[in-house]
Amino acid sequence: MSSQxxxxxxxNAEVYTDAAVCKQKxxxxxxxxxxxxxxxxxxxxxxxxYNEGSGFVWLRQKxxxxxxxxxxxxxxxxxxxxTAFVEDRRMKxxxxxxxxxxxxWITICxxxxxxxxxxxxxxxxxxxxxxxxxxxAFEEEEEEKGKK
Numbered sequence: 001m002s003s004q005x006x007x008x009x010x011x012n013a014e015v016y017t018d019a020a021v022c023k024q025k026x027x028x029x030x031x032x033x034x035x036x037x038x039x040x041x042x043x044x045x046x047x048x049x050y051n052e053g054s055g056f057v058w059l060r061q062k063x064x065x066x067x068x069x070x071x072x073x074x075x076x077x078x079x080x081x082x083t084a085f086v087e088d089r090r091m092k093x094x095x096x097x098x099x100x101x102x103x104x105w106i107t108i109c110x111x112x113x114x115x116x117x118x119x120x121x122x123x124x125x126x127x128x129x130x131x132x133x134x135x136x137a138f139e140e141e142e143e144e145k146g147k148k
Contacts, residue, residue: 005083006049006058013051022048026059034089034113036121036138041067042078058083072137075100076108089113099123 016025022045027037029050044062051057059082066077079096086092090112098105110124113135121138124130 005056006081009051009054009056009058010049011051012053013049013056015047015049017047019045022046022059025050029057029086033086033091034116035091035111036135038069038138039111039121040078040082041065042082055085055087056083057086069137072133074133077105084111089116 014025016022023042025048026040026042026045029048030037030039040059042059042061043065045059046062047058047060049056049058061078061080061082064077064079066075068075077098077100082094082096084091084094090110092110092112094109094111097108099108100106106125108123109126110130111121112124113121119135120132121135122130122132
């Protein structure tokens with residue numbers, strides 16, 4: 001489904017396929033959008049693309065991944081392909097990301113920091129429901145990795 005969407009945004013996009021460069025570019029993109037660096041803890045990234053004109057970004061990894069954000073005790077699943085339209089402090093029309101609520105996996109379609117001074121990041125679902133967490137919960141992940 002989204003592979004077709006990616007193809008329509010490939011023209012004029014920056015595309016990277018080296019694993020080390022892909023990881024670096026994914027972190028740079030999060031920083032550029034003023035989003036926490038630990039938000040997309042993907043492994044084995046094989047392609048990162050960013051079309052600055054449309055704001056469309058895609059990340060492909062070898063296999064899907066489930067990551068637990070320990071400080072908020074939340075499991076998040078990342079598909080082999082994650083896509084979004086990005087702008088300052090926001091990822092909208094997100095695909096390939098789900099969060100576990102109780103026993104159900106919920107699709108996440110929007111991530112935003114509406115008021116940076118609040119210290120909160122909000123995750124929205126296609127049904128219009130949303131939940132906010134401390135931004136710090138997604139920054140700590142990257143910092144902890146660096147300490148090991």
